Amino acid sequence: MGHNCKIDGVEGVQVFRGVVLQVLAWGWCGCNTYLVYGNDFPGPDGGLLGEVEAAEAALRDAAERGLAGAAGRQGADEATLRDYFTAVIEADQKIEPRDWMPEAYRKTLIRQIAQHAHSEIIGMQPEGNWITRAPSLKRKAILLAKVQDEAGHGLYLYAAAETLGVSRDELVQMLLEGRQKYSSIFNYPTLTWADVGAIGWLVDGAAIVNQVPLCRCSYGPYARAMIRICKEESFHQRQGYEILHTLSHGTPAQKAMAQDAIDRWWYPSLAMFGPPDTASTHSEQSMAWKIKRFSNDELRQRFVDMCVQQAEILGLTLPDPDLRWNEQRQAYDYTQPDYDELMRVIKGDGPCNRQRIEHRRRAHREGAWVREAAAAYAAKDRVRQEAAA
């Protein structure tokens, strides 16, 4: 890389240590949320994180309300079971793993949760690409933590999918064989350090807008995993924004690098919300089941409206000459992403599709001996314990 990104240097390390000390200083405190996520956690009106908290509260409330006229007795016929399922969803309550559910509901959830899990796993690659070249120790520690979070999110989601009667091994296999998809966004390359910032701000930002409504999803294990994930994602988004802010207030070359990253990531990020409502195949039924709460276009609009002001503060430009406030709609008019490109990338023809899946296969292959060794050790240990007993 020709760019010199050493912008944090030694003081960065001190800031990092300061944060650690601050965390230690908080020590025991009554509220885990405060301890873990800081003191800027907004209330119910306080933006996306507030919505996550509200979803968590709603989940508890619904659980306490109970549902009158519970059906689902042993041997009940399918119509009765289906009525009960519908009643639970209409009352904004959660469907739990062992409840009766329509086969299509189960399949839709498995497909969606698996695709989401795979996205987290593949999503480690574009940023992992920069761990060894992060411009300071602070940035490196942060990026490591972020990539580790993504692995963790993948695992929360595989665990949620497993409650639907599919095993993690089956899902991993489907990813490796290309039988299940992951988000198209991770098929774009990370060419400069600024891309790590753009991914945090735009890609994670879009993911949060997409995912916050999933905290209210009708399937309990998925909703609970999403609440956890969304809280952690907000650190991801802020770290990306901070990288871009630092670059845009650095040298002209650094600012240009930040602008270039935004120019390349803006439209692929808009495409993350999926095809326009007129062409979306899964939406209607998912809305009825309360798996999905808003349409692709509604969420995309929400994301655009949030980004405009954030870009202004960065002092950077969103690459859309037609972006302007529409007084009548009380929203920004914007240029749609190239949906043909989205379809091409989804079908396997993006800049990095082959590289991403090949890398995942290699990592899986090269990790085989670790899995084998751990299984052999566990087997040996069992035999030893049985002999001792």
Add this chain to the structure above:
Amino acid sequence: MSDVSWPLWEVFVRARRGLSHTHVGSLRAPDAAMALRNARDLYTRRQEGVSIWVVPAAGITASSPDEKDAFFEPAADKVYRHPTFYQVPDGVAHL
């Protein structure tokens, strides 16, 4: 060999002293020691807990949601188990 799938473990975390362990999710691991380590890395990256239990999922016996009503019915008609069932005469203190 690598297609031997690891067993599933359910993870319970005690958030702080004084609270009970709460179910947080599950994970795959070859044995209990690895399950505990994986649970630490997966579910307590942000100091979410001071204690972890891992339980083999296969070792849990759960009541069936299908028989939910019949199973819990005996409790429903015993309202006298709740203090609110009893009438307290006016003026009685400390009861």
